[in-house]
Amino acid sequence: MKPIIGLTASVQDDGSISLLEAYSRAIEKCGGVPILIPYVKNTDIYDDIIKKCDGIFITGGADIDPCRYGKAKKNTCGQLQQLRDEMELYILDEAMCKNKPILAVCRGIQLLNVYLGGTLYQDIPTEYPSKINHTQKEGRFEPSHSVGVVKDSPLCKLVLKDVMTSNSFHHQAIKDLAVGLEAMAYAEDGIIEAVYLPSRYYVRGYQWHPERLFDTDTDNKKIFSDFINACKEVKEQ
Numbered sequence: 255m256k257p258i259i260g261l262t263a264s265v266q267d268d269g270s271i272s273l274l275e276a277y278s279r280a281i282e283k284c285g286g287v288p289i290l291i292p293y294v295k296n297t298d299i300y301d302d303i304i305k306k307c308d309g310i311f312i313t314g315g316a317d318i319d320p321c322r323y324g325k326a327k328k329n330t331c332g333q334l335q336q337l338r339d340e341m342e343l344y345i346l347d348e349a350m351c352k353n354k355p356i357l358a359v360c361r362g363i364q365l366l367n368v369y370l371g372g373t374l375y376q377d378i379p380t381e382y383p384s385k386i387n388h389t390q391k392e393g394r395f396e397p398s399h400s401v402g403v404v405k406d407s408p409l410c411k412l413v414l415k416d417v418m419t420s421n422s423f424h425h426q427a428i429k430d431l432a433v434g435l436e437a438m439a440y441a442e443d444g445i446i447e448a449v450y451l452p453s454r455y456y457v458r459g460y461q462w463h464p465e466r467l468f469d470t471d472t473d474n475k476k477i478f479s480d481f482i483n484a485c486k487e488v489k490e491q
């Protein structure tokens with residue numbers, strides 16, 4: 255049996271969901287069955303969905319409402335999706351409680367940090383001036399700035415490198431890292447680009463989009479095969 259991976263998606267004000275294909279394709283190509291989690295009002299439904307999933311993938315998207323980390327919204331903060339914030343925080347909590355493997359990408363790593371009590375830069379260019387462009391001009395499937403991998407971190411053990419290829423499509427980033435989360439990659443300017451939660455079986459977050467480099471970069475592909483393997487191991491227990 256292939257592991258079933260529940261993916262979160264963009265949620266409009268009317269509850270409609272949408273997701274770029276690259277996310278589900280990466281899961282599919284690594285031997286998982288991707289399913290999109292709809293927005294529903296009755297949270298018991300999320301409990302039932304998560305119970306059936308072998309792993310949860312929190313995907314990229316709009317900015318998180320700063321009130322979720324106790325800050326006022328600055329005018330540099332981007333578009334918000336209240337229904338998505340509400341839905342994903344619930345799903346993340348439920349998945350954590352059930353100790354499901356979790357992969358979080360872009361907005362996902364930010365949500366993970368906020369869920370655990372951390373804060374975000376609402377806008378990197380105005381709050382953390384850097385010579386690195388975190389909103390890359392290169393195409394959607396092209397790499398841009400690289401990341402330094404923290405020695406002996408799970409990512410280091412996975413790719414066996416201290417620098418790896420990434421891309422960058424974020425104007426926000428982790429500011430105060432939540433207690434319990436550990437950084438496993440940084441951009442050259444010091445922005446946190448990957449994290450894990452040592453107290454859990456498998457919780458990993460990446461600020462970049464490995465699903466867009468899946469076909470062209472072996473290390474980014476490994477991020478997905480590693481996640482799927484973690485989901486399989488739980489399933490086979």
Ligand SMILES: [Mn+2]
Nearest residue numbers: 388421422441
């Ligand atoms: Mn970046």
